[in-house]
Amino acid sequence: MSTRCRNACADDDATLAAASLNRQCGCSVVAPAQLHARIVHVLQDTAGLDPTRHAHLFAPQALFVDRDSLATMEHITRALFAVSHAPAYAERVLAWAPPIARHDPRSPGGVIGLDFHLTERGPRLIEINTNPGGLLLNAFALDAVESCMPHAWTTTTSTDAAVAAGTRAWLDEAKAQLGYAPSRMAIVDEDPPAQFLYPEFHLYRQAFEQHGVPCTIHAPAALSWDGHALRDAGGVVDFVYNRLTDFALDAAGSAALATAYRQGAVALSPHPRAHALLADKRNMAVLGNRDFLLSLGLTPGDATVLAGSIPPTVQVTADNREALWADRAQYFFKPANGYGSRGSYRGDKLTRRVWETIAGADYVAQAFEPPGVRISASGIPLKTDVRCYATERGVILFAARLYQGQTTNMRTPQGGFAAVLTTRGEASGMLRKRSPSHS
Template identity: 45%
Template sequence: MQKTGDFPEKTQAERLNQHCACVTLDRRAITRALADQLGDDADDMLSNPRWHQLFSNVAVFVPPQDLDQMRAIVQALEVAAALPAYRRRVLSWAPQSARYNPGPMGAFMGYDFHLGKQGPRLIEINTNAGGAFLNAMLARAQLQCCGDATSAAGSSDFDAAVTAQFESEWRAQRGSGRPQRIAIVDDQPTEQYLYPEFRLAQQSLRSHGIDALILSPADLRDESGALYNGSKRIDLVYNRLVDFGLEAPEHAALRSAWLDGGAVITPNPHVHALFADKRNLAVLSDHETLSAWGLSPEKAELLHSGIPRTVQVTADNADALWQQRRDWFFKPVAGYGSKGVYRGSKLTKNTFSRILESDYIAQAYVPPSERLVLVDGQREMLKVDVRLYTYRGALLLAAARLYRGQTTNFRTPGGGFAPVLLMED
């Protein structure tokens, strides 16, 4: 593993990202793949303009040492998250109910990175990271470009790895066997931007012998210690809700099934409290504290250098943060989808006052890398995030998102999901 700070002045991957305008996405191939997977429903999805904004035409090139570094950071973080003292600390600010741990480790963990001259920096952890199935399909619809780049998609058989992930989550709580029926659950799922991937997940699970339903919480009831949709018993819930504590009244059936063991819920409030509460980043970037809790010096240093300095926003540090606001990025502790986040340089005094009245963290600003794209024949540079989808620290898939603005989005012409290609120097 390469030490942070040892990265070369400009890698071959960086040169390609800045100058290669190859269109690598075979849109006809991805259209055919969607039609094969979803049948008649594919026509409705392809007619929606949002579909075409999901995918960029280009791939993102990443040096293998960057990918190795990102994987090492993820593995070090998951070791840190198992430390008893760490768990006591982060659960101290979690909802009481989140302290219940039925065993699952969380399907589709998502770790988001910015890549820079000092190596990868982890900027966000997500427990219901979206886009994995879409990115797996995207990776299979690429044309050859720029020499000897190879895909960094992760598992050689993504669908089999996904099924194994859900089976492992089942056994973590139930001990043996496999789930017979999985519910993919979100509020108003057919209205969700990433609904197409719910259908891809459903088809993937069914092809591996597990029935899968796409449901809203209103379709569920907890009865006699079991979760049902009508007369069908739900064994496992693939939870895509952003009510991370399952605290909303309309999610009562799911909350009951989680607390009384009526169904395996993944990811669940306990996993979110351990990993994705943004206050945790202040602990995970604290070398001295992690070392005192028993994390090895190598892993503690890896997290210290690989996670931007993070602090909770309080009345005590408010003046200093305001004076140095250009150096910080402000995020709500329970935020999702880039909602409520602010680049310090864009802050007004009124907005900062509202931040002080809410629960926020400040994270040292790490500029993202950039990727050249052609938009209507014009060359433009878009920002890049790289996401690792993992399970128990093992890589399932690597993907990128291209965007303009202060946060990731799917409204940027030429932007969207992009495959990650490894490029040796």
């Protein structure tokens, strides 16, 4: 236990506020080097886990989150999935989606990631992702957590439970689209070994193969369409776990995959329709409109909690550009189909030159909600957000990201993915019983 935070957590007191602990507790609950070694051992290979490149993949500290905030995030997630099934909502948001998004593969889209900033007014939903990275990496970190207050604070699930739920989500997607379990699959991304989360691809490959589904990893250009089936060098592929950021499958290298998907010859998840319904950032303006949500048939409670969680968001248009520029310090500007914070700008950091370069692009302006704060073991303030990994079945796990800079990154000393700890009790159905064990 850190000497600096002994007064904050030595008494194992569940009555201490999460915000106070995040500013006072300097305890390390995970040993990143040991966690790296565990992943390498599980995979029986380094699988691209580089000690230098991934030095800040995992943070040593956890983020404390109160149970009410977790329950609110679960409520928001349920309400979001309810909206995604409403025909009037689909009609509204598919109006600005690419044509391929109108193809309905008969599945919800697998695991989504909802990114929240925790505020005094409750969780604020900043972004929704349909190809959220880090699920299995964060899952493997769970059982490595040694809480500094084990009687009072715990993780929300276990490694085995999270890995099983995450794996099942994708295999359920394949079965929903194909009508049967997949026989052979591929994890697809551009130049997979170059991807920062490449080690996670191998965790997924191993998990799928343990469920009896042979799995390969490669770029979309390695796939071909023979007029009947999608193939790679090893034979027919009937399921693709899609890690591409080519959300509309309109890149030249995605042509074979796009054709097979349109023909119903391959299960693809997440798919273009899921991205259009859930992750296009222009949708945030719609999801934040309580009256529209009520018109879809949402209950007043669901409409209030979902709309109230979303910072005011507007599309950037010719009519409002100058007004937004004048008030830019109050906004965060994001490309409608952006990902990984690319092309996103804090308004108060935005130059006129950059502003002019994005004039012809599809952008949204979202009212700025400051991220939370976690004090590192060395006393350095780190920004925080919470990612909720979920499917229509419910929340799989919560994880945090600790960072410095304008946007989340994995380059901050003592930053990276962090475990979420919450108080024990019966308030949230997803919290598991865990035997106390002092670090």
